[in-house]
Structures are given as C-alpha cells and as structure tokens.
C-alpha cells in the first residue's frame with residue numbers, strides 16, 4: 183500500500199451517496215439488453231468503448247456527452263425498465279458500502295415515454311420505494327431542473343417536487359451546461375422548492391469557475407453544490423464554503439472523464455479537505471465514466487494520499503450532508519468508527 187497506510191477495504195466503509203444521476207447509474211450490460219429489447223441502435227461510443235472517451239471542456243464535447251446520455255435514456259421506456267434501473271443502482275451502491283442513496287432525476291426528460299410529467303415522477307418514486315424495500319438500501323430522490331430549458335419549466339417542476347415531497351423527494355437541483363443559463367434565472371424555482379422544505383442542491387463549479395459556485399450560494403442558497411470543485415481557484419470562496427458548512431459533491435472520476443482536470447491527482451480533493459470544506463464523493467454517471475462510488479474513495483487514497491482516518495472523515499462528511507434521518511445517521515457514523523477500528 184502506498185504511503186504505508188490505507189489497508190482497509192473502502193467498499194466496506196459506510197457512506198452516503200449524494201451525487202448519482204438516474205440514467206447515468208445504469209449498468210452497461212443493462213443498457214445493451216434494453217437497446218436490444220427496443221431495437222435501439224446505440225452510438226458506437228456506448229457499445230465499443232468502455233468507458234466512452236469524452237471531453238466536455240468545450241460546448242461540442244458537452245453536446246457529445248449529452249447525446250450519449252440521451253441515447254441511453256431512450257432505452258428506458260416502460261415502468262419495469264425504470265424499476266430495473268433503480269434496483270440495480272441500489273445493488274451496486276450496497277456493494278460499494280453505501281448506506282444512503284440520493285438519486286437525481288429530471289422527470290421532464292422521461293415524461294414523453296412514460297405518459298407525462300406527473301406519471302413519470304410517480305413511476306420513478308414508486309421504483310425508488312420498491313428498490314429500497316427489496317434491497318434494504320434507504321433511498322431518496324433529488325428532482326433536478328435543466329439549465330438549458332426555460333426557467334418557467336423549472337418552476338413547474340419545483341411545484342411538482344414540493345407536492346410529492348412526502349413520497350421521498352428531499353432536494354431540488356439544477357443540472358446541464360453551466361455555460362448556459364444563469365443560476366439567478368432559476369431563483370424563483372429554488373425559492374418554491376426551499377419554501378416547500380426541499381434542500382437546494384444545484385450543480386456549479388464544474389464546467390465554469392468559482393463564480394458559478396458563488397451564484398449557487400447567493401442566488402439559489404445552496405446547502406450543497408454538485409461538484410463545486412472549481413471553487414478551489416478562489417481561496418476566499420473556499421473559506422466561505424468551509425465557514426458556511428456547504429458541502430461539495432465531488433466526483434473525481436467524472437471530472438477526469440470530462441476533462442475538467444487532466445489527471446485524478448489534479449482534482450483539488452486535498453486542497454478542499456485541508457481547508458475544511460465538507461465533501462461527499464459521488465460517481466455522477468458510472469455508465470459513462472466507468473467507475474462507481476467506492477472507486478472515488480480509492481482515488482482519494484491512491485492519488486491524494488488520504489489515510490484511512492481521512493477516508494473515514496470523508497465518509498462522515500457525506501453522511502452528515504445527507505438528508506438521512508438522525509437515527510440512521512447515527513447508525514452509519516457508528517459504522518464508520520467500527521470500520522476504522524477494525
């Protein structure tokens with residue numbers, strides 16, 4: 183083991199998974215089976231490259247990423263496909279030591295194939311409930327609006343999310359290309375969501391710099407930021423995140439796959455950790471990036487020299503930043519201590 187430390191199995195470390203997208207959680211083998219079932223011809227990048235080569239630092243690269251995502255999503259056509267996707271995501275997460283999963287979805291993009299927006303959301307929430315019951319992994323849902331669409335659509339979505347909050351929705355997000363659509367255009371939608379008791383969990387600081395993280399804090403009152411890694415470019419912002427206790431949902435494999443950083447060691451994990459910024463490591467889109475939850479902790483160990491005590495602290499941060507009820511949190515935190523003393 184490098185650095186003479188880090189001997190415990192990171193898959194056995196209890197943790198919360200707070201950044202996983204719906205279609206992006208699919209097993210590659212399941213995608214192939216569903217494509218076969220519906221006669222969908224997938225782009226070569228999804229069938230021959232594992233994982234596909236991506237680069238999203240320019241708009242064309244991001245567009246390519248979105249096209250692959252859309253192709254994968256087009257294979258989810260029936261409630262049983264949705265149920266399978268969620269059940270398998272839960273199974274994979276359990277194998278990686280997850281004790282709590284918040285899965286993120288924009289139901290708008292599933293609505294055309296599932297009978298409309300509300301039916302789509304109901305099918306998704308039912309699937310999450312069933313997967314949770316069958317696998318034993320507690321799960322909740324983050325409903326995310328799309329930055330590329332009109333802010334009025336986001337408001338509609340926020341109202342719907344609030345209406346279904348008691349069916350397992352805990353937060354409201356904002357995803358897609360940060361270079362399009364200002365955070366402040368979506369402030370009304372986030373206000374609706376916050377008033378309805380949902381956490382504000384937008385993406386920021388991935389494709390654009392620290393200013394997009396600041397916008398998430400100032401305009402959307404984010405309690406967690408999806409990615410947020412590029413806050414590291416502004417020391418004052420880093421201090422602010424640490425002082426406010428805002429958690430960054432950091433997804434190292436995703437950052438490298440999309441070219442946000444050249445190499446795993448360039449992801450500013452150590453810098454954020456040492457500055458006291460809370461982090462929750464996440465897999466983002468394992469289907470497209472090739473790795474799942476435990477591998478992110480593996481990156482922290484291998485490329486950033488995190489000791490087992492530090493990995494345990496990262497896991498605690500993910501648990502504390504989650505929407506998990508107090509008794510479950512306590513149980514998971516005790517599990518982290520047990521892992522460390524094992």
Ligand SMILES: [Zn+2]
Pocket residue numbers: 201203357385408466
């Ligand atoms: Zn994401």
